[in-house]
Amino acid sequence: MEHTDMGQLRDGQRGLVFGIDEAGAMGRRLRDMGLVRGTQVECLHHSPFGDPAAYLIRGAVIALRREDSRRVQIELL
């Protein structure tokens, strides 16, 4: 299985979260969105200027900047 970070996902690609590389407020915020180990995420689309991107996380569509999504480690599905 290929390991990467969430910021690398292209439109339509999916992955499983296995860790968040961030202890501070953002880490907490990402976890509150339901991004915990084992959560499946799907990259839906990127914004017109390429960043941020919209992800499907536990049934909700959440936009994250690459700066933040790259803190989330995932396994490609």
Place this chain on the structure above:
Amino acid sequence: MGLTRGSTGLGAVDTGLLIQRLAESDRVFALAGNPNVGKSTVFNALTGMNQHTGNWPGKTVATAQGRCLRRGRGMVFVDLPGTYSLLAHSAEEEAARDFLCFGGGDGAVVVCDATCLERNLNLVLQVLEITPRIVVCVNLLDEAARKGIQVDLEGLERSLGVPVAGTSARSGRGLEGMLCRLEQMAGQPAPGRPLGVVYPQVIEDGVSLLVPALRPAVGERLNLRWLALRLLEGDESLSRALCAYLGEDILQRPAVAEALAAAKNLLSQHGWGQRELEEAMVGAIVATAESVAAGVVCAPAQGPSEGDRRLDRLFTSRRTGIPVMLLLLAAVFWLTITGANYPSQLLSTGLFALGDWLTQGLAALGCPQWLLSPLMDGAYRVLAWVVAVMLPPMAIFFPLFTLLEDFGYLPRVAFNLDRCFQCARACGKQSLTMMMGFGCNAAGVVGCRIIDSPRERLIAIITNSFVPCNGRFPTLILLLTVFFIGGGEGFWPSVLSALGLTGVIVLGVGATLLVSRILSATILRGMPSAFALELPPYRRPQIVPVLVRSVLDRTLFVLGRAAAVAAPAGLVIWLMANITLGEATLLHHCAAFLDPFARLLGMDGVILLAFILGFPANEIVVPIIIMSYLSAGSLMELESTAQLHALLVQNGWTWATAGSVILFSLMHWPCSTTCLTIRKETGSWKWTAVSLLVPTLGGMLLCFLFTAAVRLLGLV
């Protein structure tokens, strides 16, 4: 909380949370829930209060409250900010948490979205840790049914151990049942054993150490298990609120301090740091929510519907995102301009006829001329102008904007523009506060509370007035139409006006970005902090209620302001135009004094004076200009744009003057209400002064450069 009468203008100056019990026996309930679950729809349906639903997180930044009466007993509902969790320590979450813990209510309703129950259960579980006195309201059942999702409400009630009620708040279904459950719950002792989250053993051991130590200090006032968890987590904002609530710092008690040290020691022995602890806590909550949801929800694979995906492709893709956004904006302006034409003329004819009739009537009743003139030619005339010229565009633009907001489009705009804000080193949520500014800058400034970082919040506050508020749109439209489009009627001129206005807005957004970037590099240095933006499903807006409510809202609001501000301003202008000092009138003296400076900016003394007198409300700037010119000139009737054009040209206007006025209208000091709100929100006169100076100096510089360029190039 959306742009309503309560949240815009002076209503935007929040006075803090004071529960208004009308009767001693009133019961108080909090409404909690994730953003976009229809919490405000539930609130409206219950209280009938004028508060509309919104689509962006943190919309209810100030808590709203409303009351309803059931069988002679009042129920007060407090609408808490929408949050996903109570753990992440943002301003909204602290507000929600503090109310649930310390608000002294009789219980809470946690509103959930039936279409994604699992995620909503995270909040339910967290609220349950604070208090078992809740009713879970599973809303949007109709939407869930359409998506083929079924929720077993009885099963959910069994799993959670608290009352569960299903609703479809938009159609009002199920609300009666929910109220019954709520009344029932409030009348009984707290339910026995609601579902609790079980944390990993080390955390549970730590909690067991802390709870006995906390009991003597806190007693029954708070849930001890919850408090122990928060102390373990080291939540600082909570300790402050806790001190205020308990009247002492419990951490100063030796027993508590010892137990906390022992518990933390235990955690570190097992190699648990802050991050592991937080991860484990959230992980346990998410896992519990997952297992509860798995037992009661029967759903096909989820994700946005095909329709939503298609709309998102149209609204946010690389090729169509930005063009569609500009087109939509222009379309809204076009509707505003075209739609405002007819009512404007009608109001103008009607009000001025009424004015003549009133003047004659008062004169016949023997009203002396010294009173009649200032009242009718001064106060009434400006008031009539404000109502006739400014009201119709405001009453049309505002509801259109609200419809787009209800539809779910605004978060997409934020998504499209985020990269620009990132480059300006500003918070991504700033585009949301900027869009609130279109409605009312004061509301936009209050909306800046959704931005957590103080640095970014200040940037958003300072730059908010770069987007023209509802009160400035009519000025821009009028000048664009009169000077740049030629004032013709019909389809093409109105399209050109709309495009021109779109250009002005783009300029305003550009100024916002540029100034944000400059501020980030100078007095508010720093890098952007992280943020997550939810793109909620598109929802069909409730067209008729929105139209009726916001047109009425706007009309009342503008009429109120007209009476409060325009009429006195008209009186002042009349007095200035009629009191003679030496050779000339007071108006002439003032205008002459301002004139040399105003000329540098491509305007004249009267225009600058109008902007200064328009400090209480931007709507009155153009009416004051017209009044001043009329009082000096011979022309007394103004019925068409051609006549207005003639009046302005008579007073030395060229297209370049109009250009300068448009630029200055876009960028000058915020209105007095906005300034008051900034003072309130920042708690500092210094930042209020900065917020006043930045747009003013920027606007002056731009007008100066524009005028100099026009003159150098010999364009006029």
